[in-house]
Amino acid sequence: MxxxxxxxxxxxxxxxxxxxxxxxxxxxxxxxxxxxxxxxxxxxxxxxxxxxxxxxxxxxxxxxxxxxxxxVDKDAYELPAIELTDAEATVLGLAGDLGSQGSLGAFARSGWTKLAASGATRTFDSPSLDALDNDVVRLDAQTVKNVTACVRGNRRMVFDYLPAPLAEPQRRVMDPWGIVAVRGRAYVVGWDVERGAERAFRATRISNVRASREPDFTPPTRPLRQVVDDVVRGPVVDAVVSIPPGRGAELEARGTRDGASITFEGVERDWLVRTCVGLAPDVEGIEPADVRADVIALLEKGAEDDR
Structure with missing residues:
Protein backbone atom coordinates (compact mmCIF):
# COMPACT_ATOMS: atom_id res chain seq x y z
CA MET A 1 0.00 0.00 0.00
CA VAL A 72 2.70 17.46 -21.81
CA ASP A 73 0.86 18.42 -25.00
CA LYS A 74 -1.21 21.16 -23.38
CA ASP A 75 -3.17 21.77 -26.57
CA ALA A 76 -4.65 18.30 -26.19
CA TYR A 77 -5.17 18.57 -22.43
CA GLU A 78 -8.49 20.43 -22.54
CA LEU A 79 -10.45 21.28 -19.41
CA PRO A 80 -14.19 21.91 -19.37
CA ALA A 81 -15.25 25.54 -19.55
CA ILE A 82 -15.70 27.33 -16.23
CA GLU A 83 -18.50 29.83 -15.83
CA LEU A 84 -18.10 32.60 -13.25
CA THR A 85 -20.18 35.59 -12.23
CA ASP A 86 -18.54 39.02 -12.04
CA ALA A 87 -18.27 38.71 -8.27
CA GLU A 88 -16.78 35.20 -8.38
CA ALA A 89 -14.18 36.16 -10.97
CA THR A 90 -13.20 39.25 -8.99
CA VAL A 91 -12.72 37.18 -5.83
CA LEU A 92 -10.52 34.71 -7.70
CA GLY A 93 -8.48 37.56 -9.13
CA LEU A 94 -7.98 39.08 -5.69
CA ALA A 95 -6.97 35.67 -4.36
CA GLY A 96 -4.36 35.48 -7.09
CA ASP A 97 -3.03 38.91 -6.12
CA LEU A 98 -2.82 37.98 -2.46
CA GLY A 99 -1.32 34.55 -3.00
CA SER A 100 1.12 34.92 -5.87
CA GLN A 101 1.89 36.77 -9.07
CA GLY A 102 -0.11 34.23 -11.07
CA SER A 103 -2.29 34.42 -14.15
CA LEU A 104 -5.64 35.15 -12.53
CA GLY A 105 -4.03 37.91 -10.49
CA ALA A 106 -2.63 39.38 -13.68
CA PHE A 107 -6.07 39.48 -15.24
CA ALA A 108 -7.50 41.22 -12.18
CA ARG A 109 -4.71 43.81 -12.23
CA SER A 110 -5.27 44.39 -15.94
CA GLY A 111 -8.96 45.22 -15.47
CA TRP A 112 -10.51 41.89 -16.54
CA THR A 113 -13.17 41.16 -13.93
CA LYS A 114 -15.53 39.58 -16.43
CA LEU A 115 -13.46 36.50 -17.17
CA ALA A 116 -16.25 34.27 -18.35
CA ALA A 117 -19.89 33.99 -19.27
CA SER A 118 -20.06 31.79 -22.34
CA GLY A 119 -18.81 34.39 -24.80
CA ALA A 120 -20.03 37.57 -23.14
CA THR A 121 -17.63 40.51 -23.39
CA ARG A 122 -17.07 43.42 -21.07
CA THR A 123 -14.48 46.13 -21.64
CA PHE A 124 -13.08 48.38 -18.94
CA ASP A 125 -10.01 50.62 -19.28
CA SER A 126 -8.02 47.77 -20.77
CA PRO A 127 -8.58 45.04 -23.37
CA SER A 128 -11.33 42.53 -22.72
CA LEU A 129 -11.07 38.80 -22.40
CA ASP A 130 -14.32 37.33 -23.65
CA ALA A 131 -14.20 33.83 -22.13
CA LEU A 132 -12.40 31.84 -19.47
CA ASP A 133 -11.00 28.43 -20.33
CA ASN A 134 -7.85 26.45 -19.70
CA ASP A 135 -5.29 28.86 -21.23
CA VAL A 136 -6.05 31.50 -18.62
CA VAL A 137 -4.47 29.46 -15.83
CA ARG A 138 -1.21 29.10 -17.78
CA LEU A 139 -0.63 32.68 -18.87
CA ASP A 140 2.44 34.41 -17.50
CA ALA A 141 1.51 37.45 -15.39
CA GLN A 142 4.34 39.64 -16.66
CA THR A 143 3.47 38.84 -20.28
CA VAL A 144 -0.18 39.82 -19.70
CA LYS A 145 0.89 43.03 -17.99
CA ASN A 146 3.28 44.05 -20.76
CA VAL A 147 0.89 43.22 -23.60
CA THR A 148 -2.00 45.14 -22.04
CA ALA A 149 0.26 48.13 -21.40
CA CYS A 150 1.13 48.26 -25.10
CA VAL A 151 -2.55 47.89 -26.07
CA ARG A 152 -3.65 50.71 -23.77
CA GLY A 153 -0.95 53.04 -25.06
CA ASN A 154 -1.27 52.08 -28.74
CA ARG A 155 2.38 51.09 -28.63
CA ARG A 156 4.12 48.75 -31.06
CA MET A 157 5.68 45.78 -29.26
CA VAL A 158 8.54 43.34 -29.81
CA PHE A 159 8.39 39.84 -28.35
CA ASP A 160 9.70 36.28 -28.58
CA TYR A 161 7.36 33.66 -30.04
CA LEU A 162 7.74 29.88 -29.67
CA PRO A 163 6.07 28.29 -32.74
CA ALA A 164 6.44 24.71 -31.42
CA PRO A 165 7.74 23.01 -28.24
CA LEU A 166 11.07 22.00 -29.80
CA ALA A 167 11.55 25.09 -31.98
CA GLU A 168 13.79 28.08 -31.36
CA PRO A 169 12.06 31.34 -30.25
CA GLN A 170 11.41 33.83 -33.04
CA ARG A 171 11.59 37.60 -32.67
CA ARG A 172 8.32 39.20 -33.83
CA VAL A 173 6.99 42.76 -34.09
CA MET A 174 3.29 43.58 -33.69
CA ASP A 175 0.83 46.41 -33.15
CA PRO A 176 -1.29 44.69 -30.45
CA TRP A 177 -5.06 45.23 -30.28
CA GLY A 178 -6.05 42.92 -27.44
CA ILE A 179 -6.27 39.37 -26.10
CA VAL A 180 -9.15 37.14 -27.22
CA ALA A 181 -10.07 33.69 -25.90
CA VAL A 182 -11.48 31.24 -28.45
CA ARG A 183 -12.25 27.58 -27.76
CA GLY A 184 -10.07 27.43 -24.67
CA ARG A 185 -7.09 29.26 -26.16
CA ALA A 186 -5.99 32.85 -25.55
CA TYR A 187 -4.58 34.80 -28.50
CA VAL A 188 -2.76 38.12 -28.73
CA VAL A 189 -4.36 39.79 -31.75
CA GLY A 190 -2.94 42.63 -33.79
CA TRP A 191 -1.10 43.79 -36.90
CA ASP A 192 2.01 41.78 -37.83
CA VAL A 193 4.37 44.56 -38.90
CA GLU A 194 6.84 42.33 -40.74
CA ARG A 195 4.16 40.48 -42.73
CA GLY A 196 1.88 43.45 -43.17
CA ALA A 197 -1.23 41.49 -42.15
CA GLU A 198 -3.57 40.70 -39.28
CA ARG A 199 -2.23 38.01 -36.97
CA ALA A 200 -3.19 36.11 -33.82
CA PHE A 201 -0.39 34.60 -31.71
CA ARG A 202 -1.04 31.99 -29.00
CA ALA A 203 -0.57 33.95 -25.78
CA THR A 204 1.01 31.05 -23.89
CA ARG A 205 3.83 30.96 -26.46
CA ILE A 206 4.75 34.64 -26.11
CA SER A 207 7.51 35.91 -23.81
CA ASN A 208 9.97 38.76 -23.34
CA VAL A 209 7.43 41.41 -24.39
CA ARG A 210 8.76 44.97 -24.62
CA ALA A 211 7.47 48.21 -26.10
CA SER A 212 9.05 49.47 -29.31
CA ARG A 213 10.29 53.03 -29.70
CA GLU A 214 8.72 53.31 -33.15
CA PRO A 215 5.79 55.78 -33.12
CA ASP A 216 3.76 53.98 -35.83
CA PHE A 217 0.69 51.96 -34.85
CA THR A 218 -1.90 50.27 -37.07
CA PRO A 219 -5.40 50.26 -35.47
CA PRO A 220 -7.95 47.45 -35.89
CA THR A 221 -10.66 47.72 -38.53
CA ARG A 222 -13.03 44.96 -37.34
CA PRO A 223 -13.93 42.94 -34.22
CA LEU A 224 -10.97 40.99 -32.84
CA ARG A 225 -12.96 37.75 -32.63
CA GLN A 226 -13.39 37.85 -36.41
CA VAL A 227 -9.65 38.25 -36.84
CA VAL A 228 -8.98 35.17 -34.73
CA ASP A 229 -11.59 33.09 -36.55
CA ASP A 230 -10.08 34.01 -39.92
CA VAL A 231 -6.40 33.82 -39.00
CA VAL A 232 -5.99 30.97 -36.52
CA ARG A 233 -7.57 28.15 -38.46
CA GLY A 234 -4.97 28.32 -41.24
CA PRO A 235 -4.74 25.85 -44.14
CA VAL A 236 -6.85 22.69 -43.91
CA VAL A 237 -6.34 19.26 -45.45
CA ASP A 238 -8.04 15.92 -46.00
CA ALA A 239 -5.80 13.13 -44.71
CA VAL A 240 -5.54 9.56 -43.45
CA VAL A 241 -3.26 8.54 -40.58
CA SER A 242 -2.52 4.89 -39.82
CA ILE A 243 -2.02 4.23 -36.12
CA PRO A 244 -2.88 1.11 -34.04
CA PRO A 245 -6.18 1.06 -32.11
CA GLY A 246 -5.71 2.29 -28.56
CA ARG A 247 -3.12 4.85 -29.68
CA GLY A 248 -3.61 8.41 -30.87
CA ALA A 249 -6.61 9.56 -28.82
CA GLU A 250 -5.85 13.14 -29.91
CA LEU A 251 -6.29 12.12 -33.55
CA GLU A 252 -9.44 10.10 -32.90
CA ALA A 253 -11.05 13.15 -31.28
CA ARG A 254 -10.98 15.00 -34.62
CA GLY A 255 -11.18 12.17 -37.14
CA THR A 256 -13.08 8.97 -37.91
CA ARG A 257 -11.40 5.68 -37.06
CA ASP A 258 -11.79 2.55 -39.16
CA GLY A 259 -9.49 -0.16 -37.82
CA ALA A 260 -5.95 1.15 -37.90
CA SER A 261 -6.84 4.18 -40.06
CA ILE A 262 -8.15 7.57 -38.95
CA THR A 263 -9.66 9.72 -41.69
CA PHE A 264 -9.78 13.54 -41.52
CA GLU A 265 -11.82 15.99 -43.59
CA GLY A 266 -10.91 19.67 -43.52
CA VAL A 267 -8.63 19.36 -40.48
CA GLU A 268 -6.08 22.06 -39.65
CA ARG A 269 -2.89 21.06 -41.42
CA ASP A 270 -0.48 22.53 -38.87
CA TRP A 271 -2.27 20.79 -35.99
CA LEU A 272 -2.20 17.45 -37.82
CA VAL A 273 1.52 17.72 -38.58
CA ARG A 274 2.45 18.68 -35.01
CA THR A 275 0.24 15.98 -33.49
CA CYS A 276 1.72 13.28 -35.75
CA VAL A 277 5.21 14.42 -34.73
CA GLY A 278 4.28 13.94 -31.09
CA LEU A 279 2.91 10.48 -31.85
CA ALA A 280 5.71 9.56 -34.28
CA PRO A 281 6.73 6.24 -32.61
CA ASP A 282 3.17 4.93 -33.05
CA VAL A 283 2.29 6.37 -36.47
CA GLU A 284 2.56 3.76 -39.26
CA GLY A 285 1.51 5.85 -42.26
CA ILE A 286 0.33 9.29 -43.35
CA GLU A 287 -1.44 10.37 -46.53
CA PRO A 288 -1.17 12.59 -48.53
CA ALA A 289 2.56 12.51 -49.21
CA ASP A 290 3.13 16.25 -48.68
CA VAL A 291 1.76 16.06 -45.13
CA ARG A 292 3.97 13.03 -44.47
CA ALA A 293 6.96 15.00 -45.77
CA ASP A 294 6.21 17.89 -43.39
CA VAL A 295 6.08 15.48 -40.43
CA ILE A 296 9.43 13.94 -41.42
CA ALA A 297 11.01 17.37 -41.89
CA LEU A 298 9.87 18.52 -38.44
CA LEU A 299 11.20 15.32 -36.85
CA GLU A 300 14.56 15.77 -38.59
CA LYS A 301 14.74 19.39 -37.44
CA GLY A 302 14.10 18.32 -33.84
CA ALA A 303 16.85 15.69 -34.10
CA GLU A 304 19.30 18.25 -35.50
CA ASP A 305 18.51 20.73 -32.72
CA ASP A 306 19.27 18.08 -30.09
CA ARG A 307 22.73 17.28 -31.48
Whole structure:
Protein backbone atom coordinates (compact mmCIF):
# COMPACT_ATOMS: atom_id res chain seq x y z
CA MET A 1 0.00 0.00 0.00
CA UNK A 2 2.80 2.44 0.92
CA UNK A 3 4.59 1.63 -2.34
CA UNK A 4 1.43 2.35 -4.38
CA UNK A 5 1.03 5.67 -2.60
CA UNK A 6 4.62 6.65 -3.42
CA UNK A 7 4.13 5.74 -7.09
CA UNK A 8 0.91 7.73 -7.32
CA UNK A 9 2.58 10.69 -5.66
CA UNK A 10 5.50 10.54 -8.09
CA UNK A 11 3.19 10.37 -11.11
CA UNK A 12 1.13 13.28 -9.80
CA UNK A 13 4.26 15.35 -9.18
CA UNK A 14 5.52 14.62 -12.69
CA UNK A 15 2.20 15.54 -14.32
CA UNK A 16 1.88 18.86 -12.53
CA UNK A 17 5.55 19.73 -13.04
CA UNK A 18 5.19 19.26 -16.80
CA UNK A 19 1.83 21.06 -16.95
CA UNK A 20 3.36 24.01 -15.12
CA UNK A 21 6.44 24.18 -17.32
CA UNK A 22 6.48 26.67 -20.22
CA UNK A 23 8.72 24.37 -22.29
CA UNK A 24 9.84 20.74 -22.54
CA UNK A 25 12.23 19.57 -19.79
CA UNK A 26 15.20 17.25 -20.05
CA UNK A 27 15.61 14.13 -17.93
CA UNK A 28 18.14 15.71 -15.57
CA UNK A 29 15.74 18.54 -14.79
CA UNK A 30 13.07 16.05 -13.77
CA UNK A 31 15.56 14.15 -11.63
CA UNK A 32 16.59 17.38 -9.86
CA UNK A 33 13.22 19.13 -9.49
CA UNK A 34 10.43 16.54 -9.30
CA UNK A 35 9.93 14.79 -5.99
CA UNK A 36 10.06 11.03 -6.36
CA UNK A 37 12.96 10.87 -8.81
CA UNK A 38 15.76 11.62 -6.35
CA UNK A 39 18.81 9.42 -6.72
CA UNK A 40 17.98 8.36 -10.27
CA UNK A 41 20.35 9.38 -13.06
CA UNK A 42 21.32 8.33 -16.56
CA UNK A 43 19.72 5.13 -17.92
CA UNK A 44 17.98 4.41 -14.62
CA UNK A 45 16.19 7.77 -14.72
CA UNK A 46 15.34 7.36 -18.41
CA UNK A 47 13.79 3.93 -17.85
CA UNK A 48 11.72 5.16 -14.92
CA UNK A 49 10.52 8.15 -16.91
CA UNK A 50 9.62 5.92 -19.84
CA UNK A 51 7.44 3.74 -17.62
CA UNK A 52 5.86 6.74 -15.90
CA UNK A 53 5.08 8.58 -19.14
CA UNK A 54 3.36 5.46 -20.45
CA UNK A 55 1.34 5.20 -17.22
CA UNK A 56 0.11 8.79 -17.23
CA UNK A 57 -0.73 8.52 -20.94
CA UNK A 58 -2.94 5.54 -20.16
CA UNK A 59 -4.63 7.70 -17.53
CA UNK A 60 -5.49 10.27 -20.21
CA UNK A 61 -2.65 12.78 -19.81
CA UNK A 62 -1.07 13.52 -23.26
CA UNK A 63 2.52 13.31 -22.01
CA UNK A 64 5.40 13.03 -24.47
CA UNK A 65 8.97 11.73 -24.28
CA UNK A 66 11.31 12.32 -27.21
CA UNK A 67 14.94 13.19 -27.94
CA UNK A 68 15.87 13.48 -24.27
CA UNK A 69 12.92 15.74 -23.43
CA UNK A 70 9.59 15.22 -21.66
CA UNK A 71 6.49 17.42 -21.81
CA VAL A 72 2.70 17.46 -21.81
CA ASP A 73 0.86 18.42 -25.00
CA LYS A 74 -1.21 21.16 -23.38
CA ASP A 75 -3.17 21.77 -26.57
CA ALA A 76 -4.65 18.30 -26.19
CA TYR A 77 -5.17 18.57 -22.43
CA GLU A 78 -8.49 20.43 -22.54
CA LEU A 79 -10.45 21.28 -19.41
CA PRO A 80 -14.19 21.91 -19.37
CA ALA A 81 -15.25 25.54 -19.55
CA ILE A 82 -15.70 27.33 -16.23
CA GLU A 83 -18.50 29.83 -15.83
CA LEU A 84 -18.10 32.60 -13.25
CA THR A 85 -20.18 35.59 -12.23
CA ASP A 86 -18.54 39.02 -12.04
CA ALA A 87 -18.27 38.71 -8.27
CA GLU A 88 -16.78 35.20 -8.38
CA ALA A 89 -14.18 36.16 -10.97
CA THR A 90 -13.20 39.25 -8.99
CA VAL A 91 -12.72 37.18 -5.83
CA LEU A 92 -10.52 34.71 -7.70
CA GLY A 93 -8.48 37.56 -9.13
CA LEU A 94 -7.98 39.08 -5.69
CA ALA A 95 -6.97 35.67 -4.36
CA GLY A 96 -4.36 35.48 -7.09
CA ASP A 97 -3.03 38.91 -6.12
CA LEU A 98 -2.82 37.98 -2.46
CA GLY A 99 -1.32 34.55 -3.00
CA SER A 100 1.12 34.92 -5.87
CA GLN A 101 1.89 36.77 -9.07
CA GLY A 102 -0.11 34.23 -11.07
CA SER A 103 -2.29 34.42 -14.15
CA LEU A 104 -5.64 35.15 -12.53
CA GLY A 105 -4.03 37.91 -10.49
CA ALA A 106 -2.63 39.38 -13.68
CA PHE A 107 -6.07 39.48 -15.24
CA ALA A 108 -7.50 41.22 -12.18
CA ARG A 109 -4.71 43.81 -12.23
CA SER A 110 -5.27 44.39 -15.94
CA GLY A 111 -8.96 45.22 -15.47
CA TRP A 112 -10.51 41.89 -16.54
CA THR A 113 -13.17 41.16 -13.93
CA LYS A 114 -15.53 39.58 -16.43
CA LEU A 115 -13.46 36.50 -17.17
CA ALA A 116 -16.25 34.27 -18.35
CA ALA A 117 -19.89 33.99 -19.27
CA SER A 118 -20.06 31.79 -22.34
CA GLY A 119 -18.81 34.39 -24.80
CA ALA A 120 -20.03 37.57 -23.14
CA THR A 121 -17.63 40.51 -23.39
CA ARG A 122 -17.07 43.42 -21.07
CA THR A 123 -14.48 46.13 -21.64
CA PHE A 124 -13.08 48.38 -18.94
CA ASP A 125 -10.01 50.62 -19.28
CA SER A 126 -8.02 47.77 -20.77
CA PRO A 127 -8.58 45.04 -23.37
CA SER A 128 -11.33 42.53 -22.72
CA LEU A 129 -11.07 38.80 -22.40
CA ASP A 130 -14.32 37.33 -23.65
CA ALA A 131 -14.20 33.83 -22.13
CA LEU A 132 -12.40 31.84 -19.47
CA ASP A 133 -11.00 28.43 -20.33
CA ASN A 134 -7.85 26.45 -19.70
CA ASP A 135 -5.29 28.86 -21.23
CA VAL A 136 -6.05 31.50 -18.62
CA VAL A 137 -4.47 29.46 -15.83
CA ARG A 138 -1.21 29.10 -17.78
CA LEU A 139 -0.63 32.68 -18.87
CA ASP A 140 2.44 34.41 -17.50
CA ALA A 141 1.51 37.45 -15.39
CA GLN A 142 4.34 39.64 -16.66
CA THR A 143 3.47 38.84 -20.28
CA VAL A 144 -0.18 39.82 -19.70
CA LYS A 145 0.89 43.03 -17.99
CA ASN A 146 3.28 44.05 -20.76
CA VAL A 147 0.89 43.22 -23.60
CA THR A 148 -2.00 45.14 -22.04
CA ALA A 149 0.26 48.13 -21.40
CA CYS A 150 1.13 48.26 -25.10
CA VAL A 151 -2.55 47.89 -26.07
CA ARG A 152 -3.65 50.71 -23.77
CA GLY A 153 -0.95 53.04 -25.06
CA ASN A 154 -1.27 52.08 -28.74
CA ARG A 155 2.38 51.09 -28.63
CA ARG A 156 4.12 48.75 -31.06
CA MET A 157 5.68 45.78 -29.26
CA VAL A 158 8.54 43.34 -29.81
CA PHE A 159 8.39 39.84 -28.35
CA ASP A 160 9.70 36.28 -28.58
CA TYR A 161 7.36 33.66 -30.04
CA LEU A 162 7.74 29.88 -29.67
CA PRO A 163 6.07 28.29 -32.74
CA ALA A 164 6.44 24.71 -31.42
CA PRO A 165 7.74 23.01 -28.24
CA LEU A 166 11.07 22.00 -29.80
CA ALA A 167 11.55 25.09 -31.98
CA GLU A 168 13.79 28.08 -31.36
CA PRO A 169 12.06 31.34 -30.25
CA GLN A 170 11.41 33.83 -33.04
CA ARG A 171 11.59 37.60 -32.67
CA ARG A 172 8.32 39.20 -33.83
CA VAL A 173 6.99 42.76 -34.09
CA MET A 174 3.29 43.58 -33.69
CA ASP A 175 0.83 46.41 -33.15
CA PRO A 176 -1.29 44.69 -30.45
CA TRP A 177 -5.06 45.23 -30.28
CA GLY A 178 -6.05 42.92 -27.44
CA ILE A 179 -6.27 39.37 -26.10
CA VAL A 180 -9.15 37.14 -27.22
CA ALA A 181 -10.07 33.69 -25.90
CA VAL A 182 -11.48 31.24 -28.45
CA ARG A 183 -12.25 27.58 -27.76
CA GLY A 184 -10.07 27.43 -24.67
CA ARG A 185 -7.09 29.26 -26.16
CA ALA A 186 -5.99 32.85 -25.55
CA TYR A 187 -4.58 34.80 -28.50
CA VAL A 188 -2.76 38.12 -28.73
CA VAL A 189 -4.36 39.79 -31.75
CA GLY A 190 -2.94 42.63 -33.79
CA TRP A 191 -1.10 43.79 -36.90
CA ASP A 192 2.01 41.78 -37.83
CA VAL A 193 4.37 44.56 -38.90
CA GLU A 194 6.84 42.33 -40.74
CA ARG A 195 4.16 40.48 -42.73
CA GLY A 196 1.88 43.45 -43.17
CA ALA A 197 -1.23 41.49 -42.15
CA GLU A 198 -3.57 40.70 -39.28
CA ARG A 199 -2.23 38.01 -36.97
CA ALA A 200 -3.19 36.11 -33.82
CA PHE A 201 -0.39 34.60 -31.71
CA ARG A 202 -1.04 31.99 -29.00
CA ALA A 203 -0.57 33.95 -25.78
CA THR A 204 1.01 31.05 -23.89
CA ARG A 205 3.83 30.96 -26.46
CA ILE A 206 4.75 34.64 -26.11
CA SER A 207 7.51 35.91 -23.81
CA ASN A 208 9.97 38.76 -23.34
CA VAL A 209 7.43 41.41 -24.39
CA ARG A 210 8.76 44.97 -24.62
CA ALA A 211 7.47 48.21 -26.10
CA SER A 212 9.05 49.47 -29.31
CA ARG A 213 10.29 53.03 -29.70
CA GLU A 214 8.72 53.31 -33.15
CA PRO A 215 5.79 55.78 -33.12
CA ASP A 216 3.76 53.98 -35.83
CA PHE A 217 0.69 51.96 -34.85
CA THR A 218 -1.90 50.27 -37.07
CA PRO A 219 -5.40 50.26 -35.47
CA PRO A 220 -7.95 47.45 -35.89
CA THR A 221 -10.66 47.72 -38.53
CA ARG A 222 -13.03 44.96 -37.34
CA PRO A 223 -13.93 42.94 -34.22
CA LEU A 224 -10.97 40.99 -32.84
CA ARG A 225 -12.96 37.75 -32.63
CA GLN A 226 -13.39 37.85 -36.41
CA VAL A 227 -9.65 38.25 -36.84
CA VAL A 228 -8.98 35.17 -34.73
CA ASP A 229 -11.59 33.09 -36.55
CA ASP A 230 -10.08 34.01 -39.92
CA VAL A 231 -6.40 33.82 -39.00
CA VAL A 232 -5.99 30.97 -36.52
CA ARG A 233 -7.57 28.15 -38.46
CA GLY A 234 -4.97 28.32 -41.24
CA PRO A 235 -4.74 25.85 -44.14
CA VAL A 236 -6.85 22.69 -43.91
CA VAL A 237 -6.34 19.26 -45.45
CA ASP A 238 -8.04 15.92 -46.00
CA ALA A 239 -5.80 13.13 -44.71
CA VAL A 240 -5.54 9.56 -43.45
CA VAL A 241 -3.26 8.54 -40.58
CA SER A 242 -2.52 4.89 -39.82
CA ILE A 243 -2.02 4.23 -36.12
CA PRO A 244 -2.88 1.11 -34.04
CA PRO A 245 -6.18 1.06 -32.11
CA GLY A 246 -5.71 2.29 -28.56
CA ARG A 247 -3.12 4.85 -29.68
CA GLY A 248 -3.61 8.41 -30.87
CA ALA A 249 -6.61 9.56 -28.82
CA GLU A 250 -5.85 13.14 -29.91
CA LEU A 251 -6.29 12.12 -33.55
CA GLU A 252 -9.44 10.10 -32.90
CA ALA A 253 -11.05 13.15 -31.28
CA ARG A 254 -10.98 15.00 -34.62
CA GLY A 255 -11.18 12.17 -37.14
CA THR A 256 -13.08 8.97 -37.91
CA ARG A 257 -11.40 5.68 -37.06
CA ASP A 258 -11.79 2.55 -39.16
CA GLY A 259 -9.49 -0.16 -37.82
CA ALA A 260 -5.95 1.15 -37.90
CA SER A 261 -6.84 4.18 -40.06
CA ILE A 262 -8.15 7.57 -38.95
CA THR A 263 -9.66 9.72 -41.69
CA PHE A 264 -9.78 13.54 -41.52
CA GLU A 265 -11.82 15.99 -43.59
CA GLY A 266 -10.91 19.67 -43.52
CA VAL A 267 -8.63 19.36 -40.48
CA GLU A 268 -6.08 22.06 -39.65
CA ARG A 269 -2.89 21.06 -41.42
CA ASP A 270 -0.48 22.53 -38.87
CA TRP A 271 -2.27 20.79 -35.99
CA LEU A 272 -2.20 17.45 -37.82
CA VAL A 273 1.52 17.72 -38.58
CA ARG A 274 2.45 18.68 -35.01
CA THR A 275 0.24 15.98 -33.49
CA CYS A 276 1.72 13.28 -35.75
CA VAL A 277 5.21 14.42 -34.73
CA GLY A 278 4.28 13.94 -31.09
CA LEU A 279 2.91 10.48 -31.85
CA ALA A 280 5.71 9.56 -34.28
CA PRO A 281 6.73 6.24 -32.61
CA ASP A 282 3.17 4.93 -33.05
CA VAL A 283 2.29 6.37 -36.47
CA GLU A 284 2.56 3.76 -39.26
CA GLY A 285 1.51 5.85 -42.26
CA ILE A 286 0.33 9.29 -43.35
CA GLU A 287 -1.44 10.37 -46.53
CA PRO A 288 -1.17 12.59 -48.53
CA ALA A 289 2.56 12.51 -49.21
CA ASP A 290 3.13 16.25 -48.68
CA VAL A 291 1.76 16.06 -45.13
CA ARG A 292 3.97 13.03 -44.47
CA ALA A 293 6.96 15.00 -45.77
CA ASP A 294 6.21 17.89 -43.39
CA VAL A 295 6.08 15.48 -40.43
CA ILE A 296 9.43 13.94 -41.42
CA ALA A 297 11.01 17.37 -41.89
CA LEU A 298 9.87 18.52 -38.44
CA LEU A 299 11.20 15.32 -36.85
CA GLU A 300 14.56 15.77 -38.59
CA LYS A 301 14.74 19.39 -37.44
CA GLY A 302 14.10 18.32 -33.84
CA ALA A 303 16.85 15.69 -34.10
CA GLU A 304 19.30 18.25 -35.50
CA ASP A 305 18.51 20.73 -32.72
CA ASP A 306 19.27 18.08 -30.09
CA ARG A 307 22.73 17.28 -31.48
Missing amino acids: AEDSAVNQRLTNLTFALLGSPRPRDYDWVGSHVEGYEGRTGPTLARQLSRDILTVRRAGVPARMENGLVW
